[in-house]
Amino acid sequence: DAGITQSPRHKVTETGTPVTLRCHQTENHRYMYWYRQDPGHGLRLIHYSYGVKDTDKGEVSDGYSVSRSKTEDFLLTLESATSSQTSVYFCATAPTAAGELFFGEGSRLTVL
Amino acid sequence: DQQVKQNSPSLSVQEGRISILNCDYTNSMFDYFLWYKKYPAEGPTFLISISSIKDKNEDGRFTVFLNKSAKHLSLHIVPSQPGDSAVYFCAASASTDKLIFGTGTRLQVFP
Numbered sequence: 300d301a302g303i304t305q306s307p308r309h310k311v312t313e314t315g316t317p318v319t320l321r322c323h324q325t326e327n328h329r330y331m332y333w334y335r336q337d338p339g340h341g342l343r344l345i346h347y348s349y350g351v352k353d354t355d356k357g358e359v360s361d362g363y364s365v366s367r368s369k370t371e372d373f374l375l376t377l378e379s380a381t382s383s384q385t386s387v388y389f390c391a392t393a394p395t396a397a398g399e400l401f402f403g404e405g406s407r408l409t410v411l
Numbered sequence: 412d413q414q415v416k417q418n419s420p421s422l423s424v425q426e427g428r429i430s431i432l433n434c435d436y437t438n439s440m441f442d443y444f445l446w447y448k449k450y451p452a453e454g455p456t457f458l459i460s461i462s463s464i465k466d467k468n469e470d471g472r473f474t475v476f477l478n479k480s481a482k483h484l485s486l487h488i489v490p491s492q493p494g495d496s497a498v499y500f501c502a503a504s505a506s507t508d509k510l511i512f513g514t515g516t517r518l519q520v521f522p
Contacts, residue, residue, distance in 0.1 A: 334512075341417075341515050342512040
């Protein structure tokens with residue numbers, strides 16, 4: 300009954316290649332977020348969306364871009380992957396700007 | 412500059428005893444605080460929240476305390492159970508701004 304699915308769940312890629320992670324939700328939530336989780340840093344916001352085609356940067360947005368062409372899907376693109384982008388990426392959604400976030404199961408990305 | 416800090420990376424507690432997880436923040440504009448729980452290979456899940464107009468919120472075995480003057484919140488789990496073993500993140504936001512997460516505390520509950 301997962302309302303938020305991320306794909307791929309695991310990916311290994313090489314430095315310099317583009318990578319796209321997809322987040323798909325069935326919750327009809329307006330707000331969507333991409334976080335990365337790294338040891339010693341917790342969860343850090345990369346980009347977020349507050350509606351279709353409305354996106355903004357988070358605290359660690361360099362090297363990442365996003366797109367949201369419809370309510371259900373939020374794509375995170377690494378234009379040219381680097382080893383520092385090896386991480387676990389989480390998508391989250393929320394019905395309102397304030398309050399609880401609902402997270403996907405995560406996508407583990409390894410950049411060699 | 413870490414606005415939300417969890418200074419204890421790990422905590423080990425015996426089953427049945429109390430677990431106390433701590434979180435400090437620096438931004439006095441934060442007015443909403445949440446705790447999330449995360450098991451390995453899963454996404455974080457919401458546990459409990461508190462707004463700045465309250466100093467305590469309770470939900471079963473979980474209680475969150477907020478001390479605004481000290482900019483400190485804590486999560487109490489009583490009694491602790493092995494299934495509580497997970498990483499706990501505190502998070503804070505100011506009005507409708509984005510959530511800021513702490514670095515997490517790994518709780519291990521042993522028999």
